[in-house]
Amino acid sequence: MLRNENSKQLKQIIGPDIHIGTDEYDVAKQDGPGKKRLTESFRAYTNELIRYVKSKGKTPHFWGSLKTFAGEIPVSNDAVMDIWNTDFGDAKHAIDLGYEIVNMEHRPLYIVPIVSEPSDCMNIRHVYENWETECFFPDTVLPYGHPQLKGAVSSLWSDISASKGFSMDDSHYRLFPVIPLLAEKTWASHVLDRAYVQFAEDINVTGEPPLVNLAWRVESIAKDGCILKYDIRNNVKDQSGNGYDAEAHYTELVECDSDCFLTFNGASTYLQTPLKNLGFGWTLIVSIQPDEDFCDSGILLESDHGRLTIDMSLDGGIILSEEKYSSKFKYILPKGRWTKLMLTGDHEGTALVVNDGEYTERL
Numbered sequence: 144m145l146r147n148e149n150s151k152q153l154k155q156i157i158g159p160d161i162h163i164g165t166d167e168y169d170v171a172k173q174d175g176p177g178k179k180r181l182t183e184s185f186r187a188y189t190n191e192l193i194r195y196v197k198s199k200g201k202t203p204h205f206w207g208s209l210k211t212f213a214g215e216i217p218v219s220n221d222a223v224m225d226i227w228n229t230d231f232g233d234a235k236h237a238i239d240l241g242y243e244i245v246n247m248e249h250r251p252l253y254i255v256p257i258v259s260e261p262s263d264c265m266n267i268r269h270v271y272e273n274w275e276t277e278c279f280f281p282d283t284v285l286p287y288g289h290p291q292l293k294g295a296v297s298s299l300w301s302d303i304s305a306s307k308g309f310s311m312d313d314s315h316y317r318l319f320p321v322i323p324l325l326a327e328k329t330w331a332s333h334v335l336d337r338a339y340v341q342f343a344e345d346i347n348v349t350g351e352p353p354l355v356n357l358a359w360r361v362e363s364i365a366k367d368g369c370i371l372k373y374d375i376r377n378n379v380k381d382q383s384g385n386g387y388d389a390e391a392h393y394t395e396l397v398e399c400d401s402d403c404f405l406t407f408n409g410a411s412t413y414l415q416t417p418l419k420n421l422g423f424g425w426t427l428i429v430s431i432q433p434d435e436d437f438c439d440s441g442i443l444l445e446s447d448h449g450r451l452t453i454d455m456s457l458d459g460g461i462i463l464s465e466e467k468y469s470s471k472f473k474y475i476l477p478k479g480r481w482t483k484l485m486l487t488g489d490h491e492g493t494a495l496v497v498n499d500g501e502y503t504e505r506l
Contacts (some may be wrong), residue, residue, distance in 0.1 A: 153199045160223075161385055162443060163192040166206030167229060178216070186216040193222045207232030209240065223293060226279060227253075228321065233278040236453065238291050246295040254317050255300040256305050264490070267320050271339045277330050285458060294329045297321045308468035308506075314489045315357045316423055323349070359422035370421065375405050390415045404432075410442075420448045423489045432481045451486075463493055470506045 150167055155162070165188070170181045174302060189212075194201040203220070203222040208231040220241040226234050227247045237244050246252070249272045253261040276295045277285040285292055299318055301309060323346045327335070351357060362385070363370050369383040375396060379389040393412040394405045407413065433455065440459070444451040449465035452475055461472040461484075472495045485496040494505040 151203065153196075156201070159202055160195050160204055161201045162204040162225075163189070163196060164206060165189045165192065166208040166227070168208075168463070170212070182212050182214045184331050186218050190216065190218045190418060193219045199210050204245070207237055225296070229283070234283055234285060234292075234492075237287075238285075243291050243293050245277065245293050247298060248280055249298075250280055252295065252297045254297065254321070255302055256309050256313060256317060257303055260439055263320055264317050265324075268339050268343075268374055271324060271327070271342060273411045274328070274450065275332060295325055297325060308465070308470050309469065310465050312357075312359070312422070312465075313462065313490060319351070319358065320346075359420040361421050363417060369438055370425075371418070373414075376403055387417050389417075397409070404430075405457075420446055425488050427456055427486045428483070430475065430481050430483045433476055434480045435479045437478055461495065472504050472506065474502050 147309055165185070166186050168181075170178050170185070173181055174435050186209075193203045193205065198469045204225055204365060205222055205432045206359075207224045207228075209218060209224075210230075210232045214434075222242065223245060224232065224237045224242040225245045226237060227249050230246070234246070249261050252265075254262060254263070254265055255407060256263055268295070275284075277286070277287060277289065277292065291384045297318070297335045301314075301316060303309075304313075323342075327342060336471070361370050363383065364385060365383045369385075371387040371389075372382045373389055374382045379391050381387045381389070391414055394407055394414065397404055397406055399469075405414075429443075431453075433441075433453070438453065438458045440452060440454045443451060443453050443461075452462040452464065454460055454462055454471075455475055455478070459475050461474060461476075470493070474495060474497055483498050485499075487494045487496075492506050494503070497504050
């Protein structure tokens with residue numbers, strides 16, 4: 144943030160709130176006058192940011208940490224304090240100082256993907272049955288409807304997501320169930336007082352908003368949950384019962400003894416399905432035989448959302464690409480013989496099984 148009257152930064156933020164951060168400033172290792180000087184300087188810095196944001200017509204939010212940075216320089220309470228860790232700043236202390244607060248306690252409300260603490264995925268049932276907006280660790284419970292308590296917010300922190308290929312689909316999987324939970328807890332829990340089972344049933348029926356399918360759900364009438372199963376002898380018709388027939392573009396049907404298969408020759412030959420994408424919980428089974436003169440790479444699956452590529456160079460493998468991320472299975476397909484690939488994907492990763500267990504790997 145630039146303190147410049149001509150700065151366009153604040154104008155680009157269309158919402159009413161701006162979070163200025165200001166937490167976990169490490170003064171704990173300092174002793175004596177040095178610690179006090181840093182603490183007071185940080186309090187002055189926080190106060191200046193609050194005043195500046197407020198002067199621009201926005202509501203400043205900042206992390207509750209004034210217990211850690213206790214000092215003499217005043218910090219304006221013309222801001223909302225987000226209570227995230229009661230060791231840094233607790234709800235009662237903030238209210239006594241005159242702040243409006245938001246419950247963002249890390250123990251029930253933080254999601255840190257791929258990290259077990261506090262939680263890779265929120266335990267929705269546990270939070271529903273054991274937490275209310277007024278509850279703060281370890282035993283503070285504010286009166287219902289306290290005028291300084293403005294609600295509750297969950298946070299997803301992508302601490303190691305970039306290195307693990309964590310996508311927006313992964314974020315949506317974790318965040319979407321939290322939205323109805325917080326809506327129930329902040330708007331209606333004291334009024335409805337219903338059991339979790341009823342809440343879960345209602346949410347399952349409601350699902351995502353109309354015309355929205357960020358979870359990439361695909362309907363299936365098959366008892367075993369199969370989405371599509373192609374019969375290449377019958378013009379690539381879907382045998383699952385769902386009617387997701389494919390269109391073959393310039394492929395050739397080859398019959399060999401009692402078996403048959405489709406051949407693909409270059410980018411102009413492909414199968415096109417009516418599906419766009421398929422959400423977590425999917426399994427793909429396909430058999431493939433690259434020719435002896437097959438080039439070093441080719442696309443096995445592709446959509447606007449991602450791609451599965453075969454790379455048969457010495458450092459190749461089977462590459463899964465989505466957004467800006469690429470992950471690689473180290474298995475290199477052999478040429479001149481059939482190989483059965485089974486790929487499965489869930490919110491924890493993607494797994495490869497070759498020839499019913501001959502080779503396995505998980506990303």
